[in-house]
Amino acid sequence: MKKIIVQKFGGTSVADTERIKHVAQVVVKEKNNGNDVVVVVSAMGHTTDHLVKMAHEINSQPSEREMDMLLSTGECVSMALLTMAIQSLGYDAVSFNAAQVGIYTENVHNKARIIDIKTEKLRKNLNEGKIIIIAGFQGITEDGEITTLGRGGSDTSAVALAAALNAERCDIYTDVEGVYTTDPRVVPNASKLDEISYEEMLELAHAGANVLHPRSVETAKQHEVPLRVRSSFKTENLGTLILGVEKMEINKPVAGVAEDSSQVRIVVCDIPDTPGEAATLFGSLAEKNVSVDMIIQSYARKSSNTNDIAFTINKSDLPRAQEVLNTVKEKLQAGDIKIDENIAKVSIIGAGMIDRPGIASTMFKTLAESGINIRMISTSEIKISCLINKEDASKAVKALHDVFNLGCEEVADVKGTLPDC
Ligand code: ADP
Ligand code: ASP
Ligand code: MG
Numbered sequence: 001m002k003k004i005i006v007q008k009f010g011g012t013s014v015a016d017t018e019r020i021k022h023v024a025q026v027v028v029k030e031k032n033n034g035n036d037v038v039v040v041v042s043a044m045g046h047t048t049d050h051l052v053k054m055a056h057e058i059n060s061q062p063s064e065r066e067m068d069m070l071l072s073t074g075e076c077v078s079m080a081l082l083t084m085a086i087q088s089l090g091y092d093a094v095s096f097n098a099a100q101v102g103i104y105t106e107n108v109h110n111k112a113r114i115i116d117i118k119t120e121k122l123r124k125n126l127n128e129g130k131i132i133i134i135a136g137f138q139g140i141t142e143d144g145e146i147t148t149l150g151r152g153g154s155d156t157s158a159v160a161l162a163a164a165l166n167a168e169r170c171d172i173y174t175d176v177e178g179v180y181t182t183d184p185r186v187v188p189n190a191s192k193l194d195e196i197s198y199e200e201m202l203e204l205a206h207a208g209a210n211v212l213h214p215r216s217v218e219t220a221k222q223h224e225v226p227l228r229v230r231s232s233f234k235t236e237n238l239g240t241l242i243l244g245v246e247k248m249e250i251n252k253p254v255a256g257v258a259e260d261s262s263q264v265r266i267v268v269c270d271i272p273d274t275p276g277e278a279a280t281l282f283g284s285l286a287e288k289n290v291s292v293d294m295i296i297q298s299y300a301r302k303s304s305n306t307n308d309i310a311f312t313i314n315k316s317d318l319p320r321a322q323e324v325l326n327t328v329k330e331k332l333q334a335g336d337i338k339i340d341e342n343i344a345k346v347s348i349i350g351a352g353m354i355d356r357p358g359i360a361s362t363m364f365k366t367l368a369e370s371g372i373n374i375r376m377i378s379t380s381e382i383k384i385s386c387l388i389n390k391e392d393a394s395k396a397v398k399a400l401h402d403v404f405n406l407g408c409e410e411v412a413d414v415k416g417t418l419p420d421c
Pocket of ligand 2: 137
């Protein structure tokens, strides 16, 4: 049996017809290597952004179902055009949307999770020697409703297909040469990583490194799909391999720095300090499918026996959160609700920070020396995140990237002190 390679091309890679023709060359090259090839495509260039803009020009609160109907069309355009480009090179190719393949998701609009992928049709077409092109980002429910997987979700379509087909590898082709120590468009001396663990990549992606959709990394880790991020333009380069942490030698305490400016902070003030209040608040948000990231509860004030709960959510979930917050406020007999959109989250990530003291204090000191105020902190075993003012985000990323010496190859020997570059 031939090996199956899944390739995914992002929006920039298929931004115009010339680029689509170039992608067709990359695809047939893989086919000529003797592999079966399944390709997943994103919408062309900024198509999805344009569709979102048009929807909001027509209706300030478009229904989630119709947004999915609209946004799923972007990927269908690139899928058909790429198939035509491959056919014009003399190869047999066929395109399918998610409904035709059977990419089943849960019954949730805008950020559905894939629950099952049917492979019969794909295997039949591969056995006939065809190259298959699939529309990323979309799925279908059991009832035949169109869903989408969340912005950037074509990465997840590709990895889930690779897992379902037991593919040899999933190659994510994009507009940078791999995964870098931070966004190379923000910090020009960011270094490209040859490899990174699933665990670190998952934290980086959740922390805002949008080079990979977080759920694609989650799926790759779960099914042990070998995953590569590489350039559509410099295809001879192997990019970054994402693999299990046990296979890696970890030298540096911090592998990368990420920034996320897409969150908002909500503070519910003066909540009576009694059991079950947090469960009521976050239960109501969960019912509306609002994911919460950082959470801080203040000490109870003795005078009023109340406390405040501050948390962050994605900006796109704010309208849904607002639908429940006023009801919850009454239920809890809480005080004001404050919403702050002028925030950004900066995070440092690294499996090497486990058992190495001094990393958090270096981060806080660096932000302080840059005159940046920390408004919330959260940590996991391999990540420290600080919420700061949005205008300080780039400065914070650059300072943290510098202090942890990520711009150079030298290995850090950390117990608080870091080597010079
Ligand atoms: P695509 O359209 O191919 O899916 P994306 O725009 O979703 O591409 O992701 C690629 C972009 O991710 C890069 O252009 C880069 O600006 C950004 N990015 C953010 N963090 C990182 C990082 N740590 N490494 C590489 N790219 C990053
Ligand atoms: N086109 C979708 C987006 O722009 C999905 C993707 O590109 O992965 O978010
Ligand atoms: Mg992307």
